[in-house]
Amino acid sequence: QQQVKQSPQSLIVQKGGISIINCAYENTAFDYFPWYQQFPGKGPALLIAIRPDVSEKKEGRFTISFNKSAKQFSLHIMDSQPGDSATYFCAASMGGNMLTFGGGTRLMVKP
Amino acid sequence: KAGVTQTPRYLIKTRGQQVTLSCSPISGHRSVSWYQQTPGQGLQFLFEYFSETQRNKGNFPGRFSGRQFSNSRSEMNVSTLELGDSALYLCASSLGPQGAGYGYTFGSGTRLTVV
Numbered sequence: 001q002q003q004v005k006q007s008p009q010s011l012i013v014q015k016g017g018i019s020i021i022n023c024a025y026e027n028t029a030f031d032y033f034p035w036y037q038q039f040p041g042k043g044p045a046l047l048i049a050i051r052p053d054v055s056e057k058k059e060g061r062f063t064i065s066f067n068k069s070a071k072q073f074s075l076h077i078m079d080s081q082p083g084d085s086a087t088y089f090c091a092a093s094m095g096g097n098m099l100t101f102g103g104g105t106r107l108m109v110k111p
Numbered sequence: 112k113a114g115v116t117q118t119p120r121y122l123i124k125t126r127g128q129q130v131t132l133s134c135s136p137i138s139g140h141r142s143v144s145w146y147q148q149t150p151g152q153g154l155q156f157l158f159e160y161f162s163e164t165q166r167n168k169g170n171f172p173g174r175f176s177g178r179q180f181s182n183s184r185s186e187m188n189v190s191t192l193e194l195g196d197s198a199l200y201l202c203a204s205s206l207g208p209q210g211a212g213y214g215y216t217f218g219s220g221t222r223l224t225v226v
Contacts, residue, residue, distance in 0.1 A: 032212050043115075043201050043217030044154070051212075089154060093211045097144050097203075098167045101154040 004092050006102025013109050019077040021105045023090035026071065030092035034099070035064065035075045038087045047088075048075070080109045113138065115204050115218035123224045129190040132221045136183050136204030140214065142166075143185040145177060148199040148220070157200075160185050161208045189223075197225045 006023045013019045023033075032051055036044035050057045050064045050073065057064045063076040077084055090102040116135040124130050136143050144167075145157040156169040160179035177187040183204075189196055199222050205215040 032210060034211065034215075036217075041219065043203075043219045045217065046215065049212060091154075091211075095210050096167065097142055097159050097161075097205055097208060097211050097215065098156050098169070099144075099146075099154075099211055099215075100156070103153050 004090060004100050004102040006090050006105060008105060009103065010106045011108070013080045013107065015080065015082060015109055015111050017080050017109075019080045019084070019107055019109070020074060021088055021090070021107075022072065022074045023102050024070075024072045025092050027092070027094070028071070029094045030100075031095055032093045033064070033066065033073050034091050034093075035062075036089045036091060036101075038089065038104075044089055077107075080107075082109045082111050085109050115202060115216055117200075117202055117218040117221050119221060120219070121222045121224075123226060124192050126192055126194060126225055128192050129188060130192060130223060131186050131188045132200055132223070134185045134187075134202035134204070134218060136185070136202075137214070137216055140204035140206055140216075141183050142205045142207050143179060143183065144203045144205075144215075145185070145187050146201045146203070147171070148201055149197075154201070157187065159208075166208055192225045194225050196223065198223060 034049035035047045038044045061078045066073045091099040142161040144159040159167040179185045199220040201220045203217045
């Protein structure tokens with residue numbers, strides 16, 4: 001199974017709130033799990049990534065939580081800002097350059 | 112340091128025509144991967160090239176092909192265009208085939224519209 005399932009499809013959060021996006025995967029051979037942020041007219045940009053030997057990784061306001069036994073991982077955006085309004089994609093790969101992407105989450109942060 | 116450059120940015124083609132898209136990777140990056148992005152199917156992997164050789168291929172028909180030159184620049188070609196080929200085509204470059212965790216960077220894409 002190559003699928004990565006992402007939820008929710010869209011999310012509205014008030015400024016200063018916490019945005020949470022979830023992903024689930026089936027293939028236990030995946031060993032790299034990045035999150036990408038995409039603005040209209042731009043390509044995806046790497047936000048933060050994690051490998052399965054770590055349960056949590058934090059970079060600034062962005063945190064990945066990883067649950068290997070449940071085959072789930074999530075992105076938490078603390079103190080969400082209007083500038084965070086974008087589409088977010090989770091992805092997974094198996095030691096190579098082929099990424100399998102989730103369906104995307106359109107985040108809107110209201111001022 | 113220049114990023115990944117994709118040309119052209121926008122393209123309008125007619126059904127049945129063919130199209131060639133170009134991708135210049137970040138200097139020093141030798142691996143180039145291509146993706147198709149559509150509202151319905153999301154981001155889907157097309158193929159990856161390293162040292163002028165195709166290493167991986169996604170689940171796309173043979174109308175989609177690519178190549179890589181000795182300077183690591185890559186082109187992808189779509190023949191006999193169909194309306195469903197309308198999409199944003201993205202390329203990503205990385206240092207090598209050792210994994211997407213090593214400098215994997217996307218370009219801004221080529222928006223192809225088939226009419």
